[in-house]
Amino acid sequence: MILRNASVFVDGKFIPSDVTVSDGVFQNIQTKEEGTTGLEKQEEADSYDLSDKIIIPGxxxxxxxxxxxxxxxxxxxxxxxxxxxxxxxxxxxxxxxxxxxxxxxxxxxxxxxxxxxxxxxxxxxxxxxxxxxxxxxxxxxxxxxxxxxxxxxxxxxxxxxxxxxxxxxxxxxxxxxxxxxxxxxxxxxxxxxxxxxxxxxxxxxxxxxxxxxxxxxxxxxxxxxxxxxxxxxxxxxxxxxxxxxxxxxxxxxxxxxxxxxxxxxxxxxxxxxxxxxxxxxxxxxxxxxxxxxxxxxxxxxxxxxxxxxxxxxxxxxxxxxxxxxxxxxxxxxxxxxxxxxxxIHAENEIGSIAVGKRADFIIMDKNYNIEKVYSGGKLLVSH
Known part of the structure; x- marks a missing residue:
């Protein structure tokens, strides 16, 4: 699953990014400032355009x-x-x-x-x-x-x-x-x-x-x-x-x-x-x-x-x-x-959007209204 063009909360700030999730963890976080690394070539069926959306950790x-x-x-x-x-x-x-x-x-x-x-x-x-x-x-x-x-x-x-x-x-x-x-x-x-x-x-x-x-x-x-x-x-x-x-x-x-x-x-x-x-x-x-x-x-x-x-x-x-x-x-x-x-000494597993961490995250609109909630890369809630 690739989440494209969202404003993603990474390292304490919101950064326009593409996020790749698989096997329940964050696999790749590509910030726009860094350019691209071929994410566009991934299977489009698992790609979602989240322009004007916010992604924060669960x-x-x-x-x-x-x-x-x-x-x-x-x-x-x-x-x-x-x-x-x-x-x-x-x-x-x-x-x-x-x-x-x-x-x-x-x-x-x-x-x-x-x-x-x-x-x-x-x-x-x-x-x-x-x-x-x-x-x-x-x-x-x-x-x-x-x-x-x-x-x-x-x-x-x-x-x-x-x-x-x-x-x-x-x-x-x-x-x-x-x-x-x-x-x-x-x-x-x-x-x-x-x-x-x-x-x-x-x-x-x-x-x-x-x-x-x-x-x-x-x-x-x-x-x-x-x-x-x-x-x-x-x-x-x-x-x-x-x-x-x-x-x-x-x-x-x-x-x-x-x-x-x-x-x-x-x-x-x-x-x-x-x-x-x-x-x-x-x-x-x-x-x-x-x-x-x-x-x-x-x-x-x-x-x-x-x-x-x-x-x-x-x-x-x-x-x-x-x-x-x-x-x-x-x-x-x-x-x-x-x-x-x-x-509680769990920061190596959860609490932030970082490569290798469990893919617990929330997709919000620009007014911070919850739209979707994911746990371990699996959809829990869709409003």
């Missing part, structure tokens, strides 16, 4: 709990597949199934269900691992996590959950203030990504955790102390140290002004996520998250006490929101593709 979602009425923590494998179909319709080609603090037996079943869904996957986005958000979180910044099921740092329980998943956990979210957190980070950061999450920790504690091996921060600004000029907290640590930070760009979790500020301050560290719950893709109304009642009104999901309970957005909506409020499109693409891949 979106990578590192943090989503659910959509279209389902949740990774409570859904059966066939329901998870329905979620993956929705994700792919919104440009996501790779996703981390994100779990939620819940009763331990339910958590164990969730890991088994995700494992089965991965082993029998046939439709939609690929699940490339698990983001284990909870139960090792702080009660003071629990957000929508149920206090009854929060646990102290427990290596044995983590090991059991990971084993049930088939060793699919890629991100472990934890509060660095919990007893035993720093030794846990030192031990497991050698194989897994450790994310600082749902914590009242100080800047100093965050730095200690980063020096111990933490490389990730869960939904920056949310479920943590805010940035203060004498107490910079995790936000200050993100600015000072080489860590990645998730950011929910739905216009609800973070004010657009703050979104613009951090994209100016450290764009190369930001990872676009949705943190979506089961209401994503559906209408306002009553839902559930982690066993707790959630009400969605005007697209905002809250618990009965008004606490924000995840989002109803998608990476695609967040992508367009960022562009709408004036963030450079190149920064937004990177934060939804290459940077998430790099954050």
């Amino acid at each position: 979106f990578i979602e590192l943090h989503s709990h659910g959509c279209v009425g389902y949740d990774f923590t409570t859904s059966a494998p066939d329901e998870i597949e329905k979620m993956c179909e929705f994700y792919s319709e919104n440009g996501i080609t790779s996703i981390l199934a994100t779990t939620m603090t819940i009763g331990y037996d339910t958590y164990k079943k969730a890991m088994q269900n995700i494992k089965e869904a991965c082993e029998n996957h046939t439709k939609g986005s690929r699940i490339i691992g698990i983001n284990m958000e909870g139960p090792f979180l702080g009660a003071s910044k629990k957000g929508a996590h149920d206090t009854r099921y929060l646990l102290s740092i427990n290596e044995q329980k983590y090991e059991e959950l990971n084993e049930l998943s088939g060793d699919r956990v890629r991100i472990i979210d934890l509060d660095p203030d919990l007893p035993g957190a720093i030794p846990f980070i030192e031990k497991y950061s050698k194989k897994k990504v450790i994310s600082l999450a749902h914590t009242s920790c100080t800047y100093e504690t965050a730095v200690t955790a980063i020096e111990a091996g933490a490389t990730h921060v869960t939904h920056l600004f949310n479920a943590m102390n805010g940035l203060h000029h004498r107490a910079p907290g995790i936000v200050g640590a993100v600015s000072d140290y080489p860590v990645n930070a998730e950011i929910i760009c739905d216009g609800i979790h973070i004010h657009p002004s703050v979104m613009r500020l951090v994209f100016k301050a450290f764009p190369e560290k930001l990872l676009l996520i949705s943190d979506s719950m089961s209401a994503a893709g559906l209408a306002d109304g009553p839902y559930e998250l982690g066993g707790q009642k959630v009400t969605v009104k005007d697209g905002k999901a809250t618990l009965d006490d008004g606490t924000i309970a995840g989002s109803t957005t998608t990476i695609y909506k967040a992508f367009k929101k960022c562009i709408e409020i004036g963030i450079p499109v190149e920064d937004v693409v990177l934060s939804a593709t290459l940077y998430p891949a790099r954050a």
Whole structure:
């Protein structure tokens, strides 16, 4: 398959190019500045003129709990597949199934269900691992996590959950203030990504955790102390140290002004996520998250006490929101593709359009509307 004359996102910028895809990978990327290399002689039946179209890598979602009425923590494998179909319709080609603090037996079943869904996957986005958000979180910044099921740092329980998943956990979210957190980070950061999450920790504690091996921060600004000029907290640590930070760009979790500020301050560290719950893709109304009642009104999901309970957005909506409020499109693409891949050490396979990498990509019109989504060179979605 040859995709001709598109504006292709290569090496952090849009370049007019011809792209050849075969055997599930990008085989050739011929930029117009370099002239041609005989691509015109290829079989015309597999050649497509994409003049006035844009090609970007497939979106990578590192943090989503659910959509279209389902949740990774409570859904059966066939329901998870329905979620993956929705994700792919919104440009996501790779996703981390994100779990939620819940009763331990339910958590164990969730890991088994995700494992089965991965082993029998046939439709939609690929699940490339698990983001284990909870139960090792702080009660003071629990957000929508149920206090009854929060646990102290427990290596044995983590090991059991990971084993049930088939060793699919890629991100472990934890509060660095919990007893035993720093030794846990030192031990497991050698194989897994450790994310600082749902914590009242100080800047100093965050730095200690980063020096111990933490490389990730869960939904920056949310479920943590805010940035203060004498107490910079995790936000200050993100600015000072080489860590990645998730950011929910739905216009609800973070004010657009703050979104613009951090994209100016450290764009190369930001990872676009949705943190979506089961209401994503559906209408306002009553839902559930982690066993707790959630009400969605005007697209905002809250618990009965008004606490924000995840989002109803998608990476695609967040992508367009960022562009709408004036963030450079190149920064937004990177934060939804290459940077998430790099954050979980998958950048050699996915996250960019480069020779030899898996052919996960989106074809868009000039207004960034999705037209087609491909995974491994195979068409997933055609709008």
